[in-house]
Amino acid sequence: MTADLDRLAARLARAADDAGLLDVAFTTVDTPVGPLLLAATGQGLVRVAYAAEDHDAVLQSLADRISPRVLRAPARLDPAVRQLEEYFAGRRRAFDLPLDLRLSAGFRRDVLTRLREVGYGRTASYAALAAAAGSPRAVRAVGTACATNPLPVVVPCHRVVRSDGALGDYVGGVAAKRTLLSLEAAA
Structure with missing residues (x-):
């Protein structure tokens, strides 16, 4: 049942992204420093958050500051997840990701x-x-x-x-x- 729900959620996220209805995609990844929330816009990675920052509060802030169209859509974040895994495995020294720096000025x-x-x-x-x-x-x-x-x-x-x-x-x-x-x- 869970696998069916996961497939449905992934399909809906892809459809929302394809239709231009997904402004902020997010996922979480387990790391040696705890679970990290990753969020990306169409421009690039916009947010990385530690659990101590309260992931729900971070998502609400993204909805308030960028767009309420926030959805768990891991596919958009696959490159970031892969590079973080490489970094934590000691195989990556620098990140090569598009970044959306709109949250800083x-x-x-x-x-x-x-x-x-x-x-x-x-x-x-x-x-x-x-x-x-x-x-x-x-x-x-x-x-x-x-x-x-x-x-x-x-x-x-x-x-x-x-x-x-x-x-x-x-x-x-x-x-x-x-x-x-x-x-x-x-x-």
């Missing part, structure tokens, strides 16, 4: 762009990132940009640490940040 978006420049297995301080973004005194603003990053893991805010080398906070929790940094250091 201004300085926060500038910081997201700079985050993608912090290489796999490396870290940068909040202060260094502020300087790279052209605002060396905006260390707290960089912290806020990292804390509100709509695409954690894919846009690697986990690679940003305090100037004294301490990990600092992380949207997925300090344990998740430590796991991600350890995974990258082991490669």
